Amino acid sequence: MNGPDEQMTPGISPAERLRPAPQVRFRELRGEGILLDLERGLYFRLNETGVAIWSGLEAGLSLGEIDLRLQSEFEVDPDQAWRELKAIVRAMKAERLLVVDPG
Amino acid sequence: MNKAIVYQLRGPDSLPKGAGSFVYVLAGQTLLSSISLPILEGFRHLDRPPGSSNSQPHTRLSGEPIDRASSTRGLIGGVHRNVAATHSASETALEIEGIGTFRLDFRTRAIEVLRPTVASESIDFAESLLGPLLALLFQRDHIYFLHASAVEIAGRAVLFVGESGTGKSTLADAPATVWPRVADDVVPVTVGPTGLKTLPNFPQLKLRGVLRAAEFGDSPLPAREVFAIDATALDGDTIAIEPQSASRAALTIATHTVASRLFSPSGLEAHLDFCARAALAANVSDLRYPRGLDRLPAIRAEIIERLREGISPARGERSEVVRG
Numbered sequence: 001m002n003g004p005d006e007q008m009t010p011g012i013s014p015a016e017r018l019r020p021a022p023q024v025r026f027r028e029l030r031g032e033g034i035l036l037d038l039e040r041g042l043y044f045r046l047n048e049t050g051v052a053i054w055s056g057l058e059a060g061l062s063l064g065e066i067d068l069r070l071q072s073e074f075e076v077d078p079d080q081a082w083r084e085l086k087a088i089v090r091a092m093k094a095e096r097l098l099v100v101d102p103g
Numbered sequence: 104m105n106k107a108i109v110y111q112l113r114g115p116d117s118l119p120k121g122a123g124s125f126v127y128v129l130a131g132q133t134l135l136s137s138i139s140l141p142i143l144e145g146f147r148h149l150d151r152p153p154g155s156s157n158s159q160p161h162t163r164l165s166g167e168p169i170d171r172a173s174s175t176r177g178l179i180g181g182v183h184r185n186v187a188a189t190h191s192a193s194e195t196a197l198e199i200e201g202i203g204t205f206r207l208d209f210r211t212r213a214i215e216v217l218r219p220t221v222a223s224e225s226i227d228f229a230e231s232l233l234g235p236l237l238a239l240l241f242q243r244d245h246i247y248f249l250h251a252s253a254v255e256i257a258g259r260a261v262l263f264v265g266e267s268g269t270g271k272s273t274l275a276d277a278p279a280t281v282w283p284r285v286a287d288d289v290v291p292v293t294v295g296p297t298g299l300k301t302l303p304n305f306p307q308l309k310l311r312g313v314l315r316a317a318e319f320g321d322s323p324l325p326a327r328e329v330f331a332i333d334a335t336a337l338d339g340d341t342i343a344i345e346p347q348s349a350s351r352a353a354l355t356i357a358t359h360t361v362a363s364r365l366f367s368p369s370g371l372e373a374h375l376d377f378c379a380r381a382a383l384a385a386n387v388s389d390l391r392y393p394r395g396l397d398r399l400p401a402i403r404a405e406i407i408e409r410l411r412e413g414i415s416p417a418r419g420e421r422s423e424v425v426r427g
Contacts, residue, residue, distance in 0.1 A: 025372055027379040032350035034357075036375045038368045041173060043357045043378075045350035 012086050014064030017101035020057055024097050035097060044095065046088075049074065053088050057098065063089065108244050111213040112136040112232070114223065129237070130246065130291035130302040131323065138216070142229040143306055175364040178267075179234060180227035186235055190367035195239055197365070202231045209243045230308055233289065238362035242370055246293045246302065247377055248361035252276075253285035253301060253326075256410060260285045260301040260324040263390075264359040265332030273396070274332070277403055285320060289361060292326060294377055298384040299326045328410060330390040331355050342405045343391040352387035353378040 020026065023039045033046040033054060046054060052073055056066035063085060070081040092098050107128075114137045125136040126148045133148075140147075174187040184200040195207040203219040214236050221227045238248045251264045252275035263271035272287055287307040292299055300323045331347070347355060357363060357378045366374055388409075392402045 025375055027353075027375055029349035029353060029379055029382060032348055034350050034353045034375065034379060036371060038371050041364050041366070041371060043354050043375075045354050047348075047350070 012063065012089055014062065014067060016063045017060070017103070018057055018063070018089065018093075018098040019060070019101045020054065021097055021099045026054055026058075037095075037097065042095075044097070049084055050088050053085060060101070107131055107133055108212065109133045109135060110237075110240055111211065112138060112140075113213055113215045114138040115216050115219065128304060129233075130241070130305040132241065132244075132246070132302075134237075138223045140229065140232070141224050142226065146304065146306060173365055175362075177235065177362070179230045180225075186362075186365060188239070188365040188367075190370075195365075195367060197235060197239070199231050199235065202227055205231075205236060207236070207240055209240070212240060212243070214240060226308065229306075233306055233308060235362040235365055239365060239370070241291065242366060242373070245373065245377065246291055247374070249290045249292055249356070250288070250359045250361050251290045251329075252287055253290045254282035255285050255320065255324060256282060256407065258324070259328070260290075260326040261406070261410070262290060262301075262326055262329045263332055264329060264355065266334060269332040269334045270394075271332050274399060274402065277399070282403070283320065285324060292381070294380045294384055297325065299381050300324060301326050327385055329355070329385050329387045330406070331387060333389050333391040335391060340393065340401075341391075342393070342402055343389070344405070344409050345389045347387045347389060349382050352382035352385070355387050356381050 021037075023037055025036045025038060027034050028051060031048050031051065033051040035044040035046065035054075036042070037044075049070065052070060053066055056069055061069070067078075067082050067085050070076065070085060071078055074081070076084075089098070110132060112134060125139055127134040127136060127140065127143050127146045128148050129143075129146055172187070172189045174185060176183050177186050178184075179186075179199065179202065182201065184202065186200070187198045189196045193209050195209075197205045197207060199205070202221055204217045206215040206217055207213070208215065214232075216223075219228070234248075241248070249262065249264065251262045252271045253260050253262045254275050254277065255261075263275055265271045275282065275284060275287070285301055285303075286305060289305060289307065291302040291305050293302065294300075302323055303321050329352075330344070357374070360374065360378075363371075363374055390406075392398065392405075
């Protein structure tokens, strides 16, 4: 699922549990999605992979569990699934769309 | 037909009083004004609409907790101005740099002019009213203003959106016998069970001064096609029309909604729903074409041909989180 360099990516690990930030709203559109940050008035768009990840985060899954779901739903190999998940989660974090699940 | 809603505009004591004396019909909605707005004379109705009354309930900004403050810069009266909004549950205070301070009361659908710094007869005042003030007030009734040009083709409105200077007005400015104009700068729209539709008779102040309502038709029109003009000119003769995916279409509509950065949190959430529904109800396509006035007839012909063929929504794109 993830090689040594991925394991060392700061803040993104399979065990990590992140949640949609409370000020962010999501709407699904023909399998894609749009996000709105109510505090900043900013809109974002997600493709099908992004929607699958967002749905997993909403459902309370860990990144590792979402990774397994992506492999199954999109029939992609483990490396590709983890790479895409990591890139999207990193972008969502950078845009302050996620918070750490307090448990 | 959209049910007409009555809105109010109230002037301060420094302006001549006459509560509800002036009746204007904009985008099919009624505006009762205590202030004469000569610039909108073409939209004035001499008869009071049925059911309206001179005695309107009046609500002060009443110490309600403020739940959001927002600000943006906008082009009003040819000048980029700061516009700051402070929202409580049922009211918004709006300060427009160099124009004045206003209170919007959503319970009574009223705009109260608190501290005007320009005359109500001025073009700056009219642009403020027809821009952020009415955009915020109408939004509560699910009417949104799109910054767009629009024409009528085969009984439907076709909208052109794009950044300033991309040529949307020029493209829409075909002879009226070819493409009757629906709007030249701001298009009031709403989305309902029958899809997206434009509302008629909204003043267009952009290039030609105030245009009379009659020039822009008098009926709502279904709007099934929106073209987003890409500022990137193509080489040669190529005219490119590429359907946007649903998520891109929603962001295109969000980006071109007037005053959306001033919406309250509940207004933003309603706007999100509007953009999602509009993106599913209309086909939104990227439009790129070579520059040059001599190319306009060919571009218009291509648009008509594509409308005749029908434009299908695009599939989604590669994985990404893209800010709109």
